[in-house]
Amino acid sequence: xxxxxxxxxxxxxxxxxxxxxxxxxxxxxxxxxxxxxxxxxxxxxxxxxxxxxxxxxxxxxxxxxxxxxxxxxxxxxxxxxxxxxxxxxxxxxxxxxxxx
Numbered sequence: 001x002x003x004x005x006x007x008x009x010x011x012x013x014x015x016x017x018x019x020x021x022x023x024x025x026x027x028x029x030x031x032x033x034x035x036x037x038x039x040x041x042x043x044x045x046x047x048x049x050x051x052x053x054x055x056x057x058x059x060x061x062x063x064x065x066x067x068x069x070x071x072x073x074x075x076x077x078x079x080x081x082x083x084x085x086x087x088x089x090x091x092x093x094x095x096x097x098x099x100x
Contacts, residue, residue, distance in 0.1 A: 003080045015073045018080035022067040022088065024095045028052060031063060031094035038090060061087060 002023075005016040031052050032045035040054035050065030060072040061083075069087060074080045 003077050003084065005074065005077060005080070009072050012073060015075060018071045018074040018077070018083075020069040020071065020080060020084050022069065022095065024067050024097075026063055026065050026067055026091070027094050027096055028063075028065050031091055034091055034094055056083065056087065056090075059083060063087070063091065 003018055003020045006019045007017055009015045009017060028045065028047045028050050032043070032047065035043050035045070035052060035054055040056070042055040042060075043052070044054070045052045051062060053060065053062045055061070058073065062070040069084065071080060071083055071087075074083070
């Protein structure tokens with residue numbers, strides 16, 4: 001799993017935005033259905049734009065159809081990896097068979 005801390009968060013400079021990637025494309029329509037059924041907090045989806053945004057454990061998560069994931073309010077790459085594992089378990093049914 002590719003994870004990098006890209007830049008400090010605007011609302012908390014002691015935390016970072018982690019840029020991650022699933023390594024697979026994501027079917028946004030299916031992803032949005034899964035997140036709705038899960039009851040994801042603050043869910044906003046746009047199939048047309050290929051992006052879903054929601055809150056997970058006080059972190060803002062954005063998932064793109066390309067498989068890219070941005071997680072805000074991350075302390076370090078270890079924490080980002082743990083959050084990515086939770087996200088992956090939650091949304092794995094929305095992965096496309098096509099790698100990105």
